[in-house]
Amino acid sequence: MTNDVRKTLEKYELVSISQGKAQLIVKGKEIIEEQQICRHSVLELLISTFHFISLRAWLSQFALFFLCIFSILGLHKEEPLNTIMLLLSGILMISVLFFMDELFKSFTYGMWELEETFKYNLSQHTLLKFLIFGIADLAFILVMSIVCSNNFSLSFWNILLFLLVPYNIICIILLLLITLWRNYLHRHVMWLVSGIIYLVSFVISNLFNIYQVNVIYWSVAFVTSGFMLLYLIYRQYRKSFS
Amino acid sequence: MNLRLEKISKSYGSVHVLKEITFELKPGIYGLLGANGSGKTTLFRIICGLLQADNGQVLFNNQDIKEQAENFRSVLGFLPQDFNYYPDFSGLKFMLYIAALKGLNSRAAKKRCLELLDFVGLGDVKNKKIRQYSGGMKQRLGIAQTLINDPEIMILDEPTVGLDPKERVRFRKLLSNLSRDRIIILSTHIVSDVESVADEILILKDGILQTRGTAYDLVSEIKGQVWECLVSPNEADKLENRFLISNRRNDSGGVILKIVSTQRPTPTANQVPPTLEDLYLYYFREGGQDYDETNTI
Numbered sequence: 251m252t253n254d255v256r257k258t259l260e261k262y263e264l265v266s267i268s269q270g271k272a273q274l275i276v277k278g279k280e281i282i283e284e285q286q287i288c289r290h291s292v293l294e295l296l297i298s299t300f301h302f303i304s305l306r307a308w309l310s311q312f313a314l315f316f317l318c319i320f321s322i323l324g325l326h327k328e329e330p331l332n333t334i335m336l337l338l339s340g341i342l343m344i345s346v347l348f349f350m351d352e353l354f355k356s357f358t359y360g361m362w363e364l365e366e367t368f369k370y371n372l373s374q375h376t377l378l379k380f381l382i383f384g385i386a387d388l389a390f391i392l393v394m395s396i397v398c399s400n401n402f403s404l405s406f407w408n409i410l411l412f413l414l415v416p417y418n419i420i421c422i423i424l425l426l427l428i429t430l431w432r433n434y435l436h437r438h439v440m441w442l443v444s445g446i447i448y449l450v451s452f453v454i455s456n457l458f459n460i461y462q463v464n465v466i467y468w469s470v471a472f473v474t475s476g477f478m479l480l481y482l483i484y485r486q487y488r489k490s491f492s
Numbered sequence: 493m494n495l496r497l498e499k500i501s502k503s504y505g506s507v508h509v510l511k512e513i514t515f516e517l518k519p520g521i522y523g524l525l526g527a528n529g530s531g532k533t534t535l536f537r538i539i540c541g542l543l544q545a546d547n548g549q550v551l552f553n554n555q556d557i558k559e560q561a562e563n564f565r566s567v568l569g570f571l572p573q574d575f576n577y578y579p580d581f582s583g584l585k586f587m588l589y590i591a592a593l594k595g596l597n598s599r600a601a602k603k604r605c606l607e608l609l610d611f612v613g614l615g616d617v618k619n620k621k622i623r624q625y626s627g628g629m630k631q632r633l634g635i636a637q638t639l640i641n642d643p644e645i646m647i648l649d650e651p652t653v654g655l656d657p658k659e660r661v662r663f664r665k666l667l668s669n670l671s672r673d674r675i676i677i678l679s680t681h682i683v684s685d686v687e688s689v690a691d692e693i694l695i696l697k698d699g700i701l702q703t704r705g706t707a708y709d710l711v712s713e714i715k716g717q718v719w720e721c722l723v724s725p726n727e728a729d730k731l732e733n734r735f736l737i738s739n740r741r742n743d744s745g746g747v748i749l750k751i752v753s754t755q756r757p758t759p760t761a762n763q764v765p766p767t768l769e770d771l772y773l774y775y776f777r778e779g780g781q782d783y784d785e786t787n788t789i
Contacts, residue, residue, distance in 0.1 A: 291595075298592035304580065360576035367540045367570040368593040369562060369641070375593060 295370050299378045307352040314345045322397050331461045339416050343444055349383035350440050377486055411468045418475035425482050495675050500548035502534055509534045511699045517675050523686025524679040526696035527776045532679040536649050540570050569643030573650045575634040579623035583614050594641040608636040627654035648678040652685045664689045687768045707768050714766045714774055719751045721761035736777050738770045
């Protein structure tokens with residue numbers, strides 16, 4: 251375009267058609283609204299879920315984490331494996347319970363009914379919280395195993411297995427409880443159930459010295475419980491996001 | 493836009509809470525009137541998808557809401573009867589939380605939440621913890637959260653509970669401003685709440701939709717059947733046993749009774765224009781009690 255043409259064109263005033271403009275705005279609004287309704291972003295929901303998890307939940311996890319590290323470092327090098335693992339499993343269980351408290355918040359405060367009617371409904375929201383807490387707990391377990399294996403000269407993989415198996419089991423039990431009685435489940439029930447699980451684990455580990463059992467059996471228990479847990483999560487995912 | 497309920501039935505054990513409820517709603521404000529236990533909350537829970545009906549279906553724009561669950565939830569605003577909240581959240585944080593679950597992007601959400609908090613008069617206390625809010629403020633917050641996604645359908649279950657008279661007037665004004673292009677259904681047993689704002693009133697009794705119409709149409713049903721008379725306290729007691737009394741007030745000359753009856757209850761009784769409250773009492777008289785109106789005093 252030459253300068254002459256540009257100058258000539260600049261003299262022409264373009265008259266806007268207000269009716270057409272108005273139609274365009276209305277159409278644009280309709281498109282935005284439609285996109286808003288149809289838009290579905292799991293990532294966005296994940297970010298906002300993370301954002302609204304209470305600071306107290308994270309602080310309690312950090313407190314437990316440091317308690318765990320100090321306990322490991324404070325234990326005598328010759329301490330029996332049974333004692334070490336029961337201590338770590340106990341702390342891990344408390345960590346899971348603190349997270350479950352946050353997971354159940356909608357039920358504890360009676361918000362579940364309202365949350366169920368939102369675009370991203372309660373089960374989607376709860377599942378994503380579960381995912382965040384699961385990842386945090388796995389990181390917790392990993393660090394515990396590293397510190398423990400360094401401090402007691404034990405196999406890292408063995409400790410990881412000894413922690414992951416009870417972790418999977420307690421997650422399965424609590425997830426089943428949520429699925430079955432979510433509207434009626436109170437946090438006290440969870441604490442009670444977890445207490446019973448810990449007591450049973452304590453008795454079993456003392457009676458059968460389970461940490462001396464061949465690692466193959468632990469591996470089988472891990473794979474089985476892991477598959478069960480993944481299946482439960484997958485089933486819940488299908489139900490929530492289908 | 494339309495919302496249609498087709499033959500919705502629901503039972504809890506042997507108790508039939510809803511019996512083949514069928515109606516269609518177009519944009520406007522609808523008041524659902526019914527006594528406690530008449531099935532209002534159950535009906536709302538079914539419309540919101542919180543409860544499955546035993547029979548029948550809810551159709552939004554001629555499509556079953558079960559087949560468009562997420563889309564339907566995207567255009568729904570619901571205020572439950574027992575509105576709960578996270579007490580540790582501030583008003584603004586609570587609104588942002590709801591906005592996130594309703595799928596609004598964070599930038600738009602903040603603007604919208606601030607607008608709505610101002611709209612319901614909570615702009616000045618937006619950063620206060622909800623536990624410090626009064627009952628009326630919490631209820632207004634509840635109403636604000638229903639509006640976050642600019643819903644096409646608003647279900648408000650007993651929205652005026654806990655509001656003082658001034659706040660109820662404010663709520664009615666707020667509803668009137670919202671009614672264009674959306675379907676608003678509110679349930680209440682406070683007749684005056686729906687009388688002035690509802691385009692149409694639906695009366696639910698014993699799980700059956702008894703009637704529906706404008707306040708004027710409904711009130712016409714008992715036109716010529718509402719009487720007022722001045723009687724002695726003794727006579728008033730006798731009349732109370734025989735007639736449906738919609739109001740009783742003491743006056744220097746005796747007791748003024750407002751009576752709903754097909755025939756003149758006393759020779760001195762004067763016909764007065766019926767109100768929706770009279771109609772409500774007519775429909776919800778205790779246990780469907782029939783009065784012996786054969787003899788006048």
